Amino acid sequence: MATPHDNLWLENILHHVFLPPKLPGSNDERQHEWENSLTLTLINALKDFGNFGWRESDLASIRLAAQALISFRSLNSASWMISAPDLVAVLGKLTSQDSLVPLYIGPQNAGIIIRSSEEHLIFESFELSPENQSVFANNGRLRRDFPAATVSLPHDVLERNGLLSRISALIADMSKVSVPEMQPTIVKANDIQAENRDTTKPHIVTQLLMAVLRSFGEMRRRRIIWKNTREEVRYEFGNRLPWRRSPVWLLMRVVLQLTLTDQSATPPLNDCVYKKFMVYFMTRLLKLSLEADRPSDDIYIMNAKITRRLRKLDVKQAESWMTPVCSIIRDATSKLNERWQDVVRQDLRRLETADIFPSSLDQECKLSLPKLDNFISEIQQRAINMEPDTFIPSSDIMRVSSDKIPSPLQAKSAPYRIYNLVAFENWVAQCLPNWINSHLDDQSSCAQLLSTMRDYFEIAKTAYESQPEGQSIMLLILLELWVACDKSAVAIYPLSLDYDPEVPVEICSSLLLRFRSHMKRLSAVERHVHERRQKATYKQTSIFTAFGTKETFAARFYDSSSHHQKLLDRIESRAKEEELEKRLEFRQLKKQYDALIAEAGLMGHQDIMVTDRYGDKYPQHSDSCKKCSLVEQAANMEIHIHEWPLPSDAVKAKSVVFELDTPSSFQHWRDGTHFLRKCVLGPLRDFRAPKPVYSKFLNDYQALTRFRPSGKTYPHQRVMPASTTKPNAVTHRSGKKISDAREDDICLRNGMTWFYFDTEEYIFIKNIGPDIRIAKACTFLVPPPLQDFLHRPWARPDGPGPNKVIASQSLCPDHLSLDEFKALCSLPLGHKIIWENLLREFAMPSVDWRKVETALFVLQISHQTGPRSFDSDLRSSHVGLEDEALVQRLVSEMDKSLSRLKENWESIPAVATLIMVTARLLSLTKGASIEICLSFLSSCRKTSFKWLQTLRDKVPSTRYTFTAEFD
Secondary structure: OOOOOOHHHHHHHHHHHHOOOOOOOOOOOOHHHHHHHHHHHHHHHHHHHOOOOOOHHHHHHHHHHHHHHHHHHHHEOOOOOEOHHHHHHHHHHHOOOOOEEEEEEHHHOEEEEEEEOOOEEEEEEEEOOOOHHHHHHOOOOEEEEEOOEEEEEEHHHHOOOOHHHHHHHHHHHHOOOOOHHHOOEEEEOOEEEEOOOOOOOOHHHHHHHHHHHHOOOEEOOOOOEEEEEOOOEEOOOOOOOOEEOOHHHHHHHHHHHHHHOOOOOOOOHHHHHHHHHHHHHHHHHHHHHHHOOOOHHHHHHHHHHHHHHHHHHOOOOOOOOHHHHHHHHHHHHHHHHHHHHHHHHHHOOOOOOOOOOHHHHHHHHOOOOHHHHHHHHHHHHOOOOOOOOOOOOOOOOOOOEOOEOOOHHHHHOHHHHHHHHHHHHHHHHHOHHHHHHHOOOOOOHHHHHHHHHHHHHHHHHHHOOOOHHHHHHHHHHHHHHHHHHHHHHHHHOHHHHHOOOOOOHHHHHHOEOOOHHHHHHHHHHHHHHHHHHHHOOOOOOOOOOOOOOOOOHHHHHHHOOHHHHHHHHHHHHHHHHHHHHHHHHHHHHHHHHHHHHHHHHOOOOOEEEEEOOOOOEEEEEOOOOHHHHHHHHHHOOEEEOEEOOOOOOHHHHHHHHHHHOOOHHHHHHHHHHHHHHHHHOOOOOOOOOOOOOOOEEHHHOHHHHOOOOOOOOOOOOOEEEEEOOOOHHHOOOOEEEOOOOOHHHOEEOOOOOEEEEEOOOOEEOOOOOOOHHHHHHOOOOOOHHHHHHHOOOOOOOOOOOHHHHHHOHHHOOOOOOHHHHHHHHHOOOOOOOHHHHHHHHHHOOOOOOOOHHHHHHHHHHHHEOOOOOOOOOOHHHHHHHHOHHHHHHHHHHHHHHHHHHOOOHHHHHHHHHHHHHHHHHHHHOOOOHHHHHHHHHHHHHHHHHHHHHHHHHHOOOOOOHHHHOOO
16 A cells, blocks of 8 residues: 555645645546545544643544544545445444544445444434536535434444344445446437546435434434535546545545534634644645655645645644644745755856867867868869750740640749739630530549639639739639539539539629620529529538438438448448447456455455554554455456447438548539638638537548548548547446446447538538628728728629718718719619719719729729629629610710810820720620720820820920939
8 A cells, every 4th residue: 555655645645635726637546545545644643633732622532533534444445445344343332432433435425424422323424525516616615514414323223133234234335336326417329328527426325324224213413514615626638537626535524623623612713623633734744745855836835825724723822733833834945945046056157268278279260171172172173064055944834725624833933923824714714614514424523623723712812812803803713613513513413403502603793804705604603503503402401511311412312322321231230240249248247247246245354453653553454355356356347338330310320321431523522612612702711719629520430430442532521520529439438337337338329419520620511601701802992981882792782872972971081072972982873873873974074083083983883793684694784785875875975075184194094994994895895886985995095195295295395303413
């Protein structure tokens, strides 16, 4: 057995007695060993404490407490199991002498104190460790009263019919066997399991035993003590059970306080002896720590807590027991001071220069580099090569082929990044439709397109940062790549047509596209998604969030896949074999357990006589007791549970088997679609969002991954099932004690709860809607008071209400007049009349066409695609341009504006805006309007060239003051 001087056991005792700030995060498997050492230390401290000249009544209480702990130690074996014959012998002595016996009933989380009076034997019981909830819910100390119940039995009743022996046998059994019904439970996978991280309910002792005793005796008024107990339950991830304060230490404190408290005195004087002894005992532990050379942190904490207890005692004059206490405190303080001085001395820095001599300086400064010397000497011996070098320049320009997808990674080169991006985007516009038609049924098509989408997005999002038009083109290209991927997936797996792809194409109304061909391609994307949505028969079932229902893609695909059905049969067959093996193992271990208990029942306990330091001999339980060894061996027998590898729900089991061997093209399509929804069109990643408390990927679940076909892995799989709960096999409940386990307790249902998980963002997938950031990224920046009027997302295509312009006049910037502010903010209002709004301003201008804000407003409203039109590629915002009369009137009014502006070359920004509008009209209109637009552009070019000649003629005659200074 360990002694208090062993450093490891001393550390454990200090944790439970002093409760320092830093505590372990798991329980101690050998806790009973150092608790025995703690009891021995208490006994020795009580014996020494009684030698300080106490009053007769106080000395009798101290001796009674020491005798109680000696009885406690003799009754409890190394594993705290009580022997019924020993308990009968001890209780038999209680009937003839005034003493008490404390009992620790560990499996029931209860303590019993048995004491005798003249005619009765009194049983007091109480709970030891409180439940976790009580500890967590309390910010400070728990106020508890002891004991919980008291029953007295007459001596003559105990002597009849062997009642004392039967009570002793009952208490002995309670100290060995736990009752599963008293353990807190949790429900996992519809199985009720014992939660052994919480404390056992003490009702078997405090209610059942007390009720049995009461039938032979009577309830007695309790002698109550109140204790403000400091309880801790500390758990660190990865450990099986949490650390909690020792229940044996609490039992000892209750016994000492009940024994050393003067019942005739009034508080606070009635428990002075108990408080003084606690100071004395803690000081003894401080002395042992000094002898064991414990760390300074431990000594300081112990010293501080002992000093605090001394101050609370408020002793008016020195008492004899304080002499060793003060001496040890002084020794501890001196030890801390010595260690601090050592730290200070070690931190001193002294520069020693005695080893540096002037005679050695020249030698130390020499530097020898023989390899460099040889290299220099060989230079003149080299032959001159007269052959001309051949220079073969390399090009960073992307070369594309119509039958192969170009890699966007070629656009990484900074000098040619934009050119290579444009080359890739042109390939998508011109060659992608033909490529996907010829590779529609290829199993590798979805994988290639997914890789291309990721690479292009990584490069383009940086190249087009803060460029609304570039961002719009990037989104269009990604949508077209996804459509190609979707077409291939639908061709390979027609079942996917029954589900909504959940791509929010509504955001496309915010894109800025220059040409009619761009809007035509965008309409093709929208039309494809719209047709997919119309054909979907399971609109309410999401491919990305729904798991384990019969309507899901996974379950329906399984029903039509013989390969997955055979895989399920193989998994279940192997699971049944393993379950049968586990049941046979349990039956065999149960037989071994029963044999050990039966063998131990035929033996008696072994005691040895020991002599304490005072020369007194007393019997002590032998550490090598054969009976205790057998009982402990039986109590420690465990069996690991068997967990069914698949969910008990048949549909969920089908879904898990499908995900265990997901078809390659479907997996890449699902990853690509989720990438588009989340990274491209969805909200930005929130790095401050809390991560899941627990997640177990299906790919890491060993019970199933062994059935996955060899060589079939997806190293960058993004969407996969993950469980929010641990499997039963890896929880702290995975090991079951043979003593109280049943056969059905070791064969459990699967404890996993599967949901789809995003492995890149490390979150469980939820419904994702379009994010407003897309509309903001596709909108030019103007002064803040104007921004809200220019910003027209898909949910608000007409912009703010017209009354808001009037209500916002107070926000008008200083460089704009009120009339100009109202006219400018009114331009975007009404997505179907934006060209009419422009026509009004051209005819009766209220805005200054020379200002940048005006140019940005015109550029935004004329290039923003707006909502989809089912009748035309021009979208509902621009469908009015199919009316040639409107186009001609616009050009006519712009021509009048040009006539007013052409005489002043400072109107360059205004003419640039007119050219931009005309170029937009030219890209959208057909027929005779084209000639009118070209004619107007010719007039603009002539005006611009005339201004250029005017400025060129003025340069020679203009002399700037700042140039004269440098002539």
